[in-house]
Amino acid sequence: MDNQLYRATLNCQGKHYYLLASDQGLVFVGSPDASIDEAKHYLPNSEVANAKEKSLANYKQQLNDYFTGKRSLLNIPLDIRRGTKLQQQVWQTLLKIPYGQTWSYTELATASGYPTAVRAVASAVGANPLLVVIPCHRVIRKDGRLGGYRGGLAMKQQLLSLEAQRC
Known part of the structure; x- marks a missing residue:
């Protein structure tokens, strides 16, 4: 590498x-x-x-x-080779969450191919090195609460609001 x-x-x-x-x-x-x-x-x-x-x-x-709300799709090449196999799979799946939508950690685990490993999937979300670009801000708890976010909950809410306004 x-x-x-x-x-x-x-x-x-x-x-x-x-x-x-x-x-x-x-x-x-x-x-x-x-x-x-x-x-x-x-x-x-x-x-x-x-x-x-x-x-x-x-x-x-x-x-x-x-x-600034001028772009909803990022076309940026990513280098995620430093992640584990599970992390890479979860990060690739995060890229499939549509702009302006949210998934629960359970939905993400299922879509990633790890339906019984919700905690491991949540840990992979937390290990995401590409804030915003790999949209982990679109993952919320199944009870509808925001959950954590490396950029802080205020930033997570701002990003979700920005995306909701453009949809």
Whole structure:
């Protein structure tokens, strides 16, 4: 696996988001206003420390357009090779949740092929390194409550509201 990463910062609506990408695609999107150290929870420390500055203009433009309500579909190549087999399957399934809709963790587990492993699927959602791009904000508890979100519950609610307005 090519371990060279590139980093950039997206500044949008008064917040900054760290982005990390490989030559294959986007690897990490940070929480709003979080330190680059957040990435070390998802990626090997050496890869984060050695990341080179690069504009990543296409990724930044698409994310900015999403956050400002100009885009509902992100067409960004992703590099999710660092996840386990289960994580990769769950992340691929998350990409199938339509814009403006929500699924429960149980629905996601079933659609991912792990109908009896709801907790493991929920853990894979929590391990998602690509905030917003892999839309884990669209997963809620089966009782209708939001559940957790790395970007914070206020951000999760904002994203769901943004998507609901555009549908």
